[in-house]
Amino acid sequence: MDRVSTGPANPAIPAVNWTVRPRVLLPRMGLTRIAILAVALISPAAVAPAAPPDGPVVIFLVDTLRPDRMSAYGAPRATTPAADALAREATVFDHAYALSSWTRASVGTLFTSLLPAASGALDRNGKLDPAVPTLPQLFHDRGWKTAAFVGNANITAQTGFSRGFDVFDSVDATEPGFEGHPRARVIVDPAVRFVQGQKSPRFLLYVHVLDPHLPFNLDATSSARFAAGAGRRPNEPEALFLDYDRAVRQADDQFARLVAALRAKGFWERATVLYTSDHGEEFYEHGGRGHGDSLHEEQVRVPLILKLPGGTARVERAHDLVSLADVAPTLAEIYGLPRHAAWIGASLLAPPPGRLLYFTEDLDGDRLYAARQGTKKVVARLYPRLEARLYDLARDPGEKAGGEIACGTQPAFGTGELMAALETWRARDVSAFSRIDFEKTGAEAVRFVLTMALPSDLQPFLTLNEACRYESSIRGSAFTLQGDIHAGESFRLSIAADERGEIPPHRLTVFDHAGNVVTGARRDALLRSVRVERPVMPDTESEEDANKLRNLGYLGGATQAKKKP
Numbered sequence: 001m002d003r004v005s006t007g008p009a010n011p012a013i014p015a016v017n018w019t020v021r022p023r024v025l026l027p028r029m030g031l032t033r034i035a036i037l038a039v040a041l042i043s044p045a046a047v048a049p050a051a052p053p054d055g056p057v058v059i060f061l062v063d064t065l066r067p068d069r070m071s072a073y074g075a076p077r078a079t080t081p082a083a084d085a086l087a088r089e090a091t092v093f094d095h096a097y098a099l100s101s102w103t104r105a106s107v108g109t110l111f112t113s114l115l116p117a118a119s120g121a122l123d124r125n126g127k128l129d130p131a132v133p134t135l136p137q138l139f140h141d142r143g144w145k146t147a148a149f150v151g152n153a154n155i156t157a158q159t160g161f162s163r164g165f166d167v168f169d170s171v172d173a174t175e176p177g178f179e180g181h182p183r184a185r186v187i188v189d190p191a192v193r194f195v196q197g198q199k200s201p202r203f204l205l206y207v208h209v210l211d212p213h214l215p216f217n218l219d220a221t222s223s224a225r226f227a228a229g230a231g232r233r234p235n236e237p238e239a240l241f242l243d244y245d246r247a248v249r250q251a252d253d254q255f256a257r258l259v260a261a262l263r264a265k266g267f268w269e270r271a272t273v274l275y276t277s278d279h280g281e282e283f284y285e286h287g288g289r290g291h292g293d294s295l296h297e298e299q300v301r302v303p304l305i306l307k308l309p310g311g312t313a314r315v316e317r318a319h320d321l322v323s324l325a326d327v328a329p330t331l332a333e334i335y336g337l338p339r340h341a342a343w344i345g346a347s348l349l350a351p352p353p354g355r356l357l358y359f360t361e362d363l364d365g366d367r368l369y370a371a372r373q374g375t376k377k378v379v380a381r382l383y384p385r386l387e388a389r390l391y392d393l394a395r396d397p398g399e400k401a402g403g404e405i406a407c408g409t410q411p412a413f414g415t416g417e418l419m420a421a422l423e424t425w426r427a428r429d430v431s432a433f434s435r436i437d438f439e440k441t442g443a444e445a446v447r448f449v450l451t452m453a454l455p456s457d458l459q460p461f462l463t464l465n466e467a468c469r470y471e472s473s474i475r476g477s478a479f480t481l482q483g484d485i486h487a488g489e490s491f492r493l494s495i496a497a498d499e500r501g502e503i504p505p506h507r508l509t510v511f512d513h514a515g516n517v518v519t520g521a522r523r524d525a526l527l528r529s530v531r532v533e534r535p536v537m538p539d540t541e542s543e544e545d546a547n548k549l550r551n552l553g554y555l556g557g558a559t560q561a562k563k564k565p
Contacts, residue, residue, distance in 0.1 A: 214290070
């Protein structure tokens, strides 16, 4: 693993203190929308073919899919018969992980084998960096036909994901009586037509369906599956899981249609097929419902089933750790594509032993990162509160009894190497971006952009150690934000934190480009747009999703649902 030097901290420069504890501004600035490098270790489950195969490559991604709800992974309901059939001629990875617990960052890493910050797909304003090579682009440059059929609004031409695809179909989500995402059938229909229209097997096909993502969009057949039991009404978690399982089966049935189309064209034996997901879903295991705010197992563990062409290699189960960052290096090895030095993943065919998984998340006010090596896992949350916990997944697979790592203390059991590696990867993660762009439309529909260019020793929220170091010094200190707000002209903020390390509105002074203090209504308008108070992301879908859950009987009208991406 490369070690990254972060440069010495400089306590004399108070701007660094601003990144440690404030309850304001930071979520809006998208400072560290982090990524999950999942570095994997597996036994050599497969052997690359002697010569590059002639295709096709099919990636079937089921959004928000937990492996523990799949019959292919041992779930009691027959939720994934098509994936079960695939598993009988493929390698099933029991411990595969997403690189982030929300879609854009995770798929960004799938396509680029980079940390989300390095790929550009870091946060809600993120887009794939045009300078970063993508997996579809590598195949396209070799003369292969490339096509994508996607129903997730995070994966669009506007967010940079169409680059490298000859055909990129963002399937319209509009359906009569339903305002959410389209059913898998609507997405797979054009994918099947694409397969039927191919004369050459040299194509890459990416299909991204969303059926297990809330709110569920079940058809009549799916709604009648998996009865809860005669004469018994399921409780709220059971009812939620029941419809989730139905949605998983609805998506899997469409994978069966895609397989049938490949077989009908005579492509199946020569195909490399990957069945996976972008992230999991929490169903109250840690007090919430959804994804995008946690790095616990239920949100980041995903299925990964890999079929190689022509039965080249097959292992029924692989038990070591792998990640979505390994997909691009694996396909590059199989198909003789150029491997890029910046890739953080390794080939699934022969990864090195003793690897570390690094996870990172920065979305809607939740900023955290984690590392796992063997069964030891550390999760550090930097915002909205500073905390870190150490878990032993062998004894505590549900991550219920993690030991707190307080500032200035060492973990209870020997994980010094893991903690050091966590800090190193965190430094590498943050160093991937030097600009912090903040965009917010206020009540007056005025657009402000804050841009900060930071030297290496002033990187925000660099590591847990840095956060601990500055946690106390920020209290009561005053400092200047090294950047401007642009709204037709430039402004500068001077910020003073209170004794608790928080930043109330009256402690922000606004200066114009000439150094004059901005006061009155003009100052108030600026600060309203910057959201000085601890923000709650405006989200028109959150209450809608909550109402849908209540109407389905999941919440009983009592629980406020938190919408996740």
